[in-house]
Amino acid sequence: MSAPAAFRTQLLDAIPRLRRYARSLVYDTHAADDLVQTALERALAHWHQFDQRRDLLAWLLSITHNAHLDEVRKQSRYAPLAEDDSGTQQAGPAIDLDAGLDLLRALQRLPLEQREVLVLAGVEQLSYAECADILRIPIGTVMSRLSRGRAALRALLGSPADAATPAPAAARRPTLRRIA
Incomplete structure (x- = not known):
């Protein structure tokens, strides 16, 4: 039939x-x-x-x-292991860090779990519930992967919003001065 x-x-x-x-x-x-x-x-x-x-x-x-x-x-x-310039083997494709990052390359560098959620929610405009249903994961996991994926994209693309955000207190180090 x-x-x-x-x-x-x-x-x-x-x-x-x-x-x-x-x-x-x-x-x-x-x-x-x-x-x-x-x-x-x-x-x-x-x-x-x-x-x-x-x-x-x-x-x-x-x-x-x-x-x-x-x-x-x-x-x-x-999957065969790829050999890099030094003669050692590494799994997967080598990433060219010197190349200019655009959205496509940045997305490609994200883990598959984050990329899937970003594409389904951001590009396909599906709800969190629909994403969760498609990927067979809880809605909370969809939201956390989406949040981490967006943050990673901003970092990869050098978003100005990240530059304006002050570093957390633990990341700031006091400067030392020599007193004579």
Whole structure:
């Protein structure tokens, strides 16, 4: 039994938002398109399990998120170590600290947990409850990851708001003077 035409139409309408979310997860157009295709295949295969009272986009984003986690788990089993200039091995891609930071690079440098919440809440304009449902985490965790992610982005982008904020008392050190 195939999915009804109305369901397929809604899937097609959701593709641009799914692609944007997938690109924020993997930062590779081809891998993002593969991720969206996997999510759409899963959605079509399990369309009968969709609860009509639920938002379709939230359901699709949840499927995309889970497909991404499956891919990360699969790749982590076979991930080779990259070799840096000194000949030592390190896991993952090297980060170019001298390059100018823009929003895309700053987002890429954030931990996946913070990046997911920032994209879902900030870009996709989903509520905290919808984010929590998609990521299968408590709302409080969504709020704390969002707060930490925003703070990390401000730090990475050198926000002027951070410069105006005085350092905490523990971070300020008194200056010593020599008395002759």
